Amino acid sequence: MALLLMGPPGGGKGVQSKILSAKYGWPQISTGDLLRQQIKDCTELGLKVENLTKSGQLVPDSIILDMIFERIQQPDCQKGFILDGCPRTLVQGQLLDQHFQSHHIKTVVLVLDVPDEQIKERLLHRIVCEKCGTPYHTKTLPPKQEGICDRCQGNVIKRPDDSDAIISDRLKIYHQQTEPLFEFYSSKGYLTRIDGTLSKEEVSEKIEQVLTHYTCETTCQ
Numbered sequence: 001m002a003l004l005l006m007g008p009p010g011g012g013k014g015v016q017s018k019i020l021s022a023k024y025g026w027p028q029i030s031t032g033d034l035l036r037q038q039i040k041d042c043t044e045l046g047l048k049v050e051n052l053t054k055s056g057q058l059v060p061d062s063i064i065l066d067m068i069f070e071r072i073q074q075p076d077c078q079k080g081f082i083l084d085g086c087p088r089t090l091v092q093g094q095l096l097d098q099h100f101q102s103h104h105i106k107t108v109v110l111v112l113d114v115p116d117e118q119i120k121e122r123l124l125h126r127i128v129c130e131k132c133g134t135p136y137h138t139k140t141l142p143p144k145q146e147g148i149c150d151r152c153q154g155n156v157i158k159r160p161d162d163s164d165a166i167i168s169d170r171l172k173i174y175h176q177q178t179e180p181l182f183e184f185y186s187s188k189g190y191l192t193r194i195d196g197t198l199s200k201e202e203v204s205e206k207i208e209q210v211l212t213h214y215t216c217e218t219t220c221q
């Protein structure tokens with residue numbers, strides 16, 4: 001199964017992906033994390049995408065698709081995988097869909113809806129672990145020890161793209177380039193929208209209900 005978690009930046013995709021990954025053993029594939037790792041390792045690809053990611057612009061589709069196709073061929077993706085933050089454009093969605101259909105991979109798309117104002121508040125106060133990506137909130141959910149991740153002891157930092165002006169650009173791009181995908185997935189019957197303003201536990205519960213429904217659809221007949 002390909003489980004696609006979509007929604008605005010800071011909408012809770014990363015948090016929910018981690019919960020699902022731990023529960024089902026499916027790897028969480030975050031294109032943002034993969035790109036940031038390339039930047040950190042100073043690879044050729046990292047140098048190419050650094051300015052785009054730091055300024056909140058989208059990385060070209062061909063780079064993203066090459067990265068994803070290579071990653072999902074790894075043995076740990078055999079049973080299922082979670083795409084966190086991909087696709088983000090119609091082209092990415094269409095090409096992934098062709099691939100999944102031709103490989104008989106069932107697609108489930110979940111959109112976590114959160115209004116822009118709430119996203120701005122979340123991202124302005126967001127700090128994240130550089131190593132494992134765990135997000136914190138400076139006011140409501142700080143790490144126990146300042147600057148150190150509770151989970152993996154990695155450095156907790158402020159992402160350069162979580163600044164006021166760049167957050168607005170990222171939201172604009174989300175509305176213009178990513179939202180058109182909802183119609184595409186909805187017409188195929190893959191898409192479920194979830195209220196991402198609920199608590200982490202409530203969102204998780206709603207996701208479980210959707211997954212149970214899809215699993216039952218394929219195995220209970």
Ligand code: AMP
Nearest residue numbers: 031032052053056057058059085086088
């Ligand atoms: P994220 O961590 O998901 O917020 O992604 C951080 C940045 O990585 C984005 O602002 C883009 O610059 C880039 N990025 C991540 N995923 C994609 C994607 N599917 N398509 C294009 N750019 C992406």
